[in-house]
Amino acid sequence: MADMPGDFWSGWIMVLTLVSAAVVGWLIWSVYFSPTPHEPEEELNEPVWDGDMREGNAPAPMWWFWLILGATVFSVGYLMLYPGLGSFSGMLNWSQDARVSNAYEHYQNQFQPVREEILATSLDDLQSSSGRMNTASRLFARECAACHGRDASGQLSMFPDLTDQEWQWGATAEQVEQTLRSGRRASMPAWSGVVEESQLEPLVDYVMAMDGSDSDQMPGRAVYMTYCVACHGAQGEGNVLFGAPSLRDDDWLYGGDRASVLASITAGRTGVMPAFNDRLNDAQIRLLVAWLTREQ
Amino acid sequence: MTGMSLHKKLEENTGLLIFGILVVSAIGGLVQILPVLNQESLETPTGSTQPYSAVALTGRDIYIREGCSVCHTQQVRPLIAEVERYGPYSRSGEFVYDRPFLWGSKRTGPDLHRLAGKYSDDWHRVHLLDPRSVIPESIMPAYPWLEHAPASGVGDIQKKMQVLQRLGHPYTQEQIEAAPQQLEGLTELDALVTYLQQLGSAVSREEAP
16 A cells, blocks of 8 residues: 555544544534433523523434434444545455556456457458458557558658558568567668768759669769668668668658758658557557558 | 533633634544645655656646646546556656646546657657648647747746755756756757657556556
């Protein structure tokens, strides 16, 4: 019980609570059962109305007695069963922590069979089950759509399209699972200040023309082979290990126009995919992998 | 007999009656409030709870200024649905460096207490500047001015940290001296994103709920 008060305050609470309860008990007794509570005392000199009406000459109403007695009995019972009297944790040993973790455990157990079934099912079978795929697409809408869009086609020249086959971190089930679990952190450096100003334009020309057949003769190739080849490869094929995208296709995450390509080179790109290992359970991750790698 | 004479004494002596009323009405507070003020668990940081960095503290002030807590709570309640959606429920010791805490009471938007790491910094930026560019159905207002205002303009950071230090936050003198330098060159948007990216990160999700 980490949240219980210390010894002194525990005693303080107990004493004050029990003394108050005793005082209330005494009050009830003195009002209803004291032997001669309302004997007229001439010397009191109290005001008298309507001939015989003076303070204390009628008994307190009984509904009031039952109300206060009931409330007192209830609170004493409550303090015996539940935590409340200082550090006494109550005869039921109830705690909020335990209540939540028990309920959570019950909840988890309830779904355990379904989760185990999902984990034991092959990706192909998951992909051909429309029920499982519906669940996966709802999961995608909840967890992924904020960045990748409701239809998974990417957003804003910043969050990748997941409906094509050009995946910078790899599109196989293993690679997608790795991406989901650990996240990804791209690290294209900013080349302004490293690549000479005069070489930037030829480099952009070359990068944009890389899929062409005679591009090897272009002046930008020398610059490319100095700075870019390590990640993007000799032919611009890219490298999923570094998340370096292929530069040969028409697929440009950050935009394929001259200005965007130039901006990518000079300022760098450091896209981040958050890790979902702690946010989703294994079955949810498997469903998402199945959904993301399905034939479209 | 005794009951009646005590009654008489109380009723005829105003000072004693006032004193008696004060004693009776104070009992609830003496039992319920006073011990809590001395309860260790409310002053002990949970998990890796740290005082806010200069940048995060500035971000927090922007969060307060823009009224984020009017629509977003920062308390995951101990209920299954909330634990499942947001993560571990909020612990009291996570708020020891929150003055004031920003629990909020109304969720027009989602709870933000376990926001850390859910989205990338880039996403937070575009989302704060134009929420509907990433979430078409969002009703959150846009905060485009954050991009242009310098973070150092949000009050005197050293003064704030000194006041918090006096209230018991363990800032070192070096941290306070380095604060203005840390804010240099940052915009309000940077500071707010830094604040959002550390929200609720002190409790590990492994130990959920």
